[in-house]
Amino acid sequence: MFNWEIRKLKIAKLIKSSNPDVIAFQEVRCGYSKNENQILELQKLLPAYKWSFFKCSNKVQKIKHSIKKGYNKEGIGILSKLEVLNAKAEELPYTYGPDTNKRLLIHVKLIQEDHVVNIINVHFSYDRQQQCGNAAALLDYVFRKRLKNVVLLGDFNTYNDFEAPMDLITFKPGHAMTHCKQELQQIGNRYINFDDSWQKLHGKDHTGLTFSNMPFPGLESRPDRILVNSETEVISASLSGHGTNYKRQYRSSIVFSRFQTVLKQAALSYHSISGFSCFHDCGPHGSCRCGVCIADGNDKTCHLPNCIEYEEYFPSDHLMLSVTLKYTIS
Template identity: 25%
Template sequence: VGLGPAMIRVVVLGIAVVSAVCGVLEADDSLETWEFWPRTRRQVRPTGRRKQISDSFEGKEGPFLGGGVTRPCLVDAFTRERAHAGCNQGYGSVLWNFTDISIHSRALREVLQFIPREVPALSHRDLAAAELVRAVRFDLRYTDDSGGTQLAMEMSDGGGLRFWNPVNLGSMFFLELEAAASSPPLVHRAAVAQTKAGHHTVFQYYAFPAITAARGPPPALPLSLTCMTFNVWNVNPPSYLYRDPEARWQRYSSRLDQLAQVVRSTNPDIIALQEVRHDDLFGPPNQPRASSSSSQIRHIVDRLPGYQYVYHPAMMYLSRERGGTVREEEGPAILSRFPILNARHLLLPRDVHDGEDEHQRACLHAQVLVEGWGVVDVYSTHFSLSEKGRDRSVGSILDLMHQGEGSLQVLMGDLNAEPQERAMRFLRGEADIGGHTGDLRDAWLDLHPEPKPGSTDPWEVKHALTFPSCNPVKRIDYIYWRQGPPAGPSRKVELKSCDVRGQDPTVETQGYHREGLGMLDMDSPVWASDHRAVVSTFELS
């Protein structure tokens, strides 16, 4: 085929450009770093090679206490406050990278347009009448060296195109709006996640009176408050068992329906959740992939209307196969029927050399304004699989609780420890760690005897042990509490009940029984979770 002069010039120019690019990229050490890349005919994939790039942190204290143990780090994302200069991560494997954003930003406009779709309490009209007083953006720059620098992955199209891509898995937006014209005047806060594909979901929404002083006569005592803790088993069942996305989604949806039924039957005022998962690649099959359908916090709050909520990931997973663009993370959440005043998270210390302490853990703290009680401090956490990690965590959490101002402080979660372990005895004031001891009360032990681990007693199996739901052998889910100073000498907080919930599978699957049947068997009953819930009711008198 003959080529005209113009076509020859185009071909030669194209060859020159490709040769120049390939010449630059030929040697590994000289590969360019590209934040974005143009479309190519071949699909760009990670090669599996990774390296750290760019100094991303300037703190003088550094991230380590010594010996590979990271510092605990208390973070308030709305105010961008951190406990010390050694806090170089916003959360697990994500570098500290908070910046103010312009009110004229296109990204911000998209976020504000999206919020009313997921938050019925905040309409477009409400947004239009409110004043935006705070807008913070947090880019999810991934680190692989405990927070020193940003991770980059080598990308290739299988041909001559290769480059380093800094791993950035999306953004978080933290927004505060004041609605002075509402009655009463309200402050709204929302945290909105944005994926690399531009999809959004609301990770946090809460609102509180701009003036929190009590109005009118105080409510008559006694006043009750019911709290629940529930590990929600992330987005199980796993994909390696359910290859068919439709079958997996149906099983998961049935399980979450059962979880919501357990919650509604108890009607708690405040709920602490653990293992709440976001996965960009998980959601209803055969539907356009949108971030909201990929977020378990949405699946839960859609089933439980009437709650404000805060969710913040603790750990981030990076898959070599998925590349540096897919967001998958997990962490604690708190839901409340009462106004949430503030929320922050404590990154717990971990040993980067301990395989059982691999994942970053966090304690989420919310201050809840409860009528008649004033402020109640609520903490939701999920402890490490490492015993040494748990021993470190309890001291950090107790330090956080000592900063609390609530009339009642409630620590709830899956603590991955049985009651006789040192970390649990420390919290109860029965053991010393580092010259200190705790002063909390185990709600279960306040009202019940300790069940024997692995007990075959029918009552203990049914009503005392919490894990696993298919064959409970241990108690590892807890509600710890103490009365705070603001309750005053004339008012007393009492624990009225503590019970285990979520024992029964769905009605349709209750008859599925055979020897050795477990949670991950495809013919097993459908329980709400692999953990049971624990519920306590407190009374202020």
């Protein structure tokens, strides 16, 4: 939600530049109406993507004393240039642990060159052991449906030191046997194996990083994956986008948006409105002042009407992971 009105322009430009057939989204903000979500906002900027599917799942935690209203839930979804034959959402079973958020999979059947491709978008738990349960439930869904030409993609919340859930999906039973033993036994015999598309082309190096594990700056982990069934040929796998470019290209728009925000906060203060003025928490390195997240540590937050303006804080980069696939149809 940081500068969403500006960021969505950058995201749309990034999508146009990369030109993928299908895009999967996680942590998409939405309202109570089915016509209120950020995917629909992006679709208006991307007319080539005629098909979309989205499912809200969880309420967004409201910040204490917040004065902001707007999207109050989040979910996952897709945009597609390819014709969608069928789309459905299924809730992954809850496994015991601290993460009580609903975890979904979205299954979309697409037509590509006269054959069906099954795209499954997921957002796994942040809890390590619950990730094992999510992985087992995902595989169970694929096996029950007897799906072919399958692409599994999304935010798997994978940690560098805990690849067991990914090993479960890609059938590397060494780590999975140690950390996801019960789930490995539940799966039993499988008829399809999956490969990590990035590793299939680039090997097990430290490239392909997509996320900064706060509070430390810089890309450190690879929670975002695209997994394909083993017989699928991966033509290319690449990362696109960079937060520094976003800041440079949209500098004037961001400054103007910030100026408007500060004026709005001044008007609210004049009308005796008080409280937290940003749309959501500014992270471990940012503070909220006058409706703007500023990069001056996390101890400078103020509530209206006692705020001043600082330099805006850019908490994350914009990256897109893309792969090109070739199917051998039997």
